[in-house]
């Protein structure tokens with residue numbers, strides 16, 4: 001396991017990591033998300049010792065890193081880093097030399113075999129004699145992964161591996177990551193929700209230099225609060241049966257629960273979605289419609305939990321005390337702005 005404990009880091013006098021606690025395990029893909037400037041790359045650069053924290057600890061496979069030459073050498077064999085821009089990483093003129101560079105330096109045996117297998121793992125078999133400069137952007141990204149793989153690390157850290165790749169590149173990156181996690185731990189940062197959903201086992205959101213969420217699924221409401229780009233969708237407005245029904249031009253109006261149905265009857269509102277309400281309401285919103293869902297107060301927590309599993313824009317007009325508030329500090333201070 002990689003563990004970062006209470007990590008602090010600043011560029012100059014500006015704190016960029018503010019007490020980060022982060023964990024990533026072997027056999028899992030840990031996805032790190034957050035708005036631009038949240039501190040994702042800075043955190044990732046700590047995981048193989050490319051940056052040293054001002055305060056806090058990095059523990060890898062139970063070993064506390066002391067930032068001595070020998071510890072860093074050990075760490076970099078355990079944890080490989082793949083840069084967002086492959087040109088920051090590729091140093092050799094030819095593909096063979098590039099992938100062989102690490103294994104030769106580490107005096108690993110059978111370099112030819114290692115290069116061949118590493119290139120094969122990223123779908124670049126037969127590229128040995130190509131010049132790196134002649135590869136496409138997507139191929140360079142895969143070459144950078146092959147170079148990292150060649151050192152046979154236990155963990156691979158990738159900074160935005162799908163940035164700038166086409167559909168084919170996306171699919172092959174997903175395949176590579178899925179394959180890698182069979183034997184290794186993979187940590188990726190991404191703004192790509194499709195990629196996060198395709199590969200992620202654990203999801204970690206960062207905001208303002210802090211971890212604000214860690215879970216097995218993406219909490220979409222929270223994602224939006226943290227400035228994470230989500231899918232385009234219509235809007236689902238949820239109001240409690242005892243709340244104020246908003247004036248608005250909704251495409252659909254739905255009610256959930258007996259009290260909610262009574263309330264809309266009393267108001268003389270015609271319901272557009274009568275049964276299987278929550279699911280249908282979410283679906284309509286995902287299709288791009290604006291939907292008003294009137295909900296019995298005691299069901300609000302269920303609605304909140306369920307909608308957070310979908311990439312739908314949701315706005316709660318319901319009374320706050322009706323459900324548990326998730327504690328999150330958002331950078332701009334707009335705590336509970338959606339509620």
Ligand SMILES: Nc1ncnc2c1ncn2[C@@H]1O[C@H](COP(=O)(O)OP(=O)(O)OP(=O)(O)O)[C@@H](O)[C@H]1O
Pocket residue numbers: 011016034035036037038039040041042043
């Ligand atoms: N070398 C540096 N010198 C000074 N400031 C830096 C340096 N690198 C990053 N920063 C600043 O630190 C903050 C965090 O940057 P970081 O690259 O870690 O964010 P990020 O979450 O990876 O962002 P993005 O999604 O845009 O890649 C930003 O405000 C950035 O401008």
